[in-house]
Amino acid sequence: MNRKRRGFISTFSLLTFCVVFLSIISYSILGTKVKALAEEVSKEETEKIVYLTFDDGPTIVTKQILQVLQEEKVTGTFFVIGQLVEQNKAIAESAKNSGNALCVHTYTHEDKIYRNIETFMEDYHKCSDALKGLTGREVPKFMRFPGGSSTTMARKPVLKEIRGEVVDKGLYYVDWNITIDDSLARNKPAEILVSKFYREFKKNKKDRIVVLMHDSYYNKTTVPALKEMIKALKDDGYVFKNFNDIDDKELKILEERGLINKHEKKLDRQVNK
Template structure:
């Protein structure tokens, strides 16, 4: 009788132990799931892949064709415009604006003389800025692009460094890129050549932020068919399309960290109007 009681107590104790163990284990699993759910939004943000399609040197008749492609693909882009062309082609420039694309300053003349000194450059910048403001009816976006990029050989290095510093001190942000299709290196390069160039660079630059440099000058007609293939490839790879109207402070910080904006500025607190 005593032996049976001992076996019963032993069995009951073992059963109780496993019951408590399973109960505690279930709480642990639930805590892990809750923790994972709390972390999920951050992980999704980190995994988000964004692409900015950018076009320099318009607006022209080529810009109209590019707008057709963007509309067909239901995406938008950012156009770094030449002020003179904005004034000459107001209808096209208005179409760029009305389609929800971003319009930013590139230059007014796109001539080498703007890199003579800081004063010459800023005078040209303000002329283009005025043309854009008259077009949009609102303050000009604080993003701009240097002709030739922030490391252009169009200017002497000491002068270019001074110009970059002046731009940043004015609260502006200069924009570079990490993919180019080289459509500005020759007039109307074959579309296949442009597409192949994109795929070579895209293969090596599948990052969470991509800025693609393209052009919409009169001599960039072949950029139009190439653009369709470029958009298709980016969509298939899961990229979200945004333009520079969409940039908030958080995204701005990410682009700065990736050296796609203000590439040569290491002290970000030097900037104003943040």
């Protein structure tokens, strides 16, 4: 074999080796990326998130709840009454400064706010202004109707119009899939609240949970119940977030679960039939 032919074979062998070597590396890198992507998707599918929410404060009970949240190193979302924000400014500031979300629950929480769209939105904006005065910035776009989005405080046709107005304004109303019924009687025994939570939790052990609780003056027993509930949720692997933590992806998930704007989701299904 002449020298020129040997040189050609050596060069060809080297090129073949390089191609094979680069292919192995490429497949290895691609495999690593695919594996990482699969793990990320799997994590998203299995991640369990809970939102602890408290209505009707801030009050002295809110202070006690904040202490529990701080001890447990978690945060929550407080749907506040504007009048009480103005009366208990220091407590509201403490809730804000400890990383919790403060959202609108109207200014007065009275039945008369459901008279019509104008009356409701006036009350909403009054609460929003009270929160702006406290925080110095725009309030979160999440709110909760007194009594929830299916409240019996309002006539159904009027409530439907109000919900539509809220959504048209770019706001999101928040409901829940677990309640401990702490608003149905003053200072229900803590063990009854915890028992109610466990029954609901067993029934609604889902990837997204919104727990409804209250921090009015008459909810002192919610405080000891809260600690046990947090422990149960931690033991079950839930991650704690509040409504300051909502990105577009999480917003979509909460909408799909019917925890945000649930009646609008039903309308979409009817329109798309």
